[in-house]
Amino acid sequence: MDAAVDAYAVLGIARDADAATMRAAYLRLARAYHPDKAAHADTHERIRLINAAYETLRDPALHAAYEVRRAAYLAQMDQTRAPRIADSVDVDALDVEGEGDTMRLTYPCRCGQQYLVTPAEIAQGQAYFGCSGCSEVIRLVYDRED
Numbered sequence: 659m660d661a662a663v664d665a666y667a668v669l670g671i672a673r674d675a676d677a678a679t680m681r682a683a684y685l686r687l688a689r690a691y692h693p694d695k696a697a698h699a700d701t702h703e704r705i706r707l708i709n710a711a712y713e714t715l716r717d718p719a720l721h722a723a724y725e726v727r728r729a730a731y732l733a734q735m736d737q738t739r740a741p742r743i744a745d746s747v748d749v750d751a752l753d754v755e756g757e758g759d760t761m762r763l764t765y766p767c768r769c770g771q772q773y774l775v776t777p778a779e780i781a782q783g784q785a786y787f788g789c790s791g792c793s794e795v796i797r798l799v800y801d802r803e804d
C-alpha cells in the first residue's frame with residue numbers, strides 16, 4: 659500500500675474499525691466497483707486501491723509496516739509544506755499580559771486559542787508564531803511598509 663494513500667479513507671472506515679466492519683466495507687466496495695457492474699473509467703484503478711487497502715489493513719504485519727511508512731510520509735509532508743499564514747500582525751497590535759520577567763504578548767486566533775509571543779522572541783526578530791490551539795501560523799510584522 660502506497661504510504662501517500664490513506665487506506666482507511668479508501669475503505670471508508672474509522673481508524674479503530676474492527677475486522678468485521680472492515681470486511682463488510684471491503685465487500686460492499688468490491689461489489690460496487692466490480693468491473694462487470696461498474697462502468698466508470700477509473701474502476702480498474704479504484705478496485706486496485708480497494709484491494710490493496712484491505713489486504714494491508716487485515717494483515718497485522720503488513721498493517722504495522724504500512725503505519726510506519728504512513729507516519730514517515732506524513733511527517734515529511736509536514737516539513738516540506740510551507741506554513742499557511744493565517745494573518746500578518748503588526749507587533750504593536752499584540753496584547754500585553756503581565757510585566758517584567760512574566761510579560762508575554764498574545765494575539766487571538768479564530769479557533770478561540772491564542773498565539774503567544776515572548777519579549778525575547780521579539781528581540782530576536784522571530785517572524786512566525788504558531789497558535790497554541792491549532793495549526794495556523796501568523797507572521798509578525800516589525801516594520802510596516804507603506
Ligand SMILES: [Zn+2]
Pocket residue numbers: 767768769770771772789790791792793794
Ligand atoms: Zn488557533
